[in-house]
Amino acid sequence: MSRVAVVTGAASGIGRASARALLDAGFCVALVGRREQPLVETASGTPNALVIPADVTDPVQVDTVFERTVAAWGRVDVLFNNAGVFPASAAVDDLDLDEWNRALSVNLTAVMLCSAAAVRTMKAQSPQGGRIVNNGSISAQTPRPLSPAYTATKHAVTGLTKSIDLDGRPFGITCGQIDIGNAATDLTRSIGLSDGALQPNGERIVEPSFSVQDAARAVLLMAELPPNATVNSLTITASGMPYIGRG
DSSP: OOOEEEEESTTSHHHHHHHHHHHHTTOEEEEEESOHHHHHHHHTTOTTEEEEEOOTTOHHHHHHHHHHHHHHHSOOOEEEEOOOOOOOOOOGGGOOHHHHHHHIIIIIIHHHHHHHHHHHHHHHSSSOOEEEEEEOOGGGTSOOTTOHHHHHHHHHHHHHHHHHHHHHGGGTEEEEEEEEEOBSSHHHHHTTTTTOEEOTTSOEEOOOOBOHHHHHHHHHHHHHSOTTOOOSEEEEEOTTOTTTTOO
């Protein structure tokens, strides 16, 4: 029987690449995102993909995602919490409150809501258990300049990941985090990596990047492990990017 995965933010970038990697590996995959047409494009006509347009900050819509997935395939083995936003750059004293709240809602609350729904599903199914993979960011470890909202949410995801993993032990539920640095996506382009990203000393430099498909391979590695093994934390970055020793 094929394993079943739910991928949020599956319309583009790391989410799309990871969903396709899971599909190619034989998973049945529920593709979740706000916009239906890009999800359809991710599905690429495969019979093992289920397109579910949803706002993952809405608990009712999140519950519907898992209900539809279970109705289609009977269980959920993997959740990849990938949906996220990068708010407008600003120091904390210039940060717009709406931007702060948007980051909290998408980057943190949605991860909690989807994880809660996944855990309820994984506890109830037979055989019991499953795996949650949270997309953190290297900002969960080391921030970029002018990113207090994004950095705070990603640090919080690390704590949430550890807490879910601890509480999931009695039920065969594991939770790990992947921190990705400079995979080539629309998001990385939006923060200026291709034409010069702001550095702590005020300079702008073009930073190296790597293929989003390689990031997806790392997600697949975490997802495919047997129940008796887990990756608690995995960091994958572009070789030579200004991250180790940043600043």
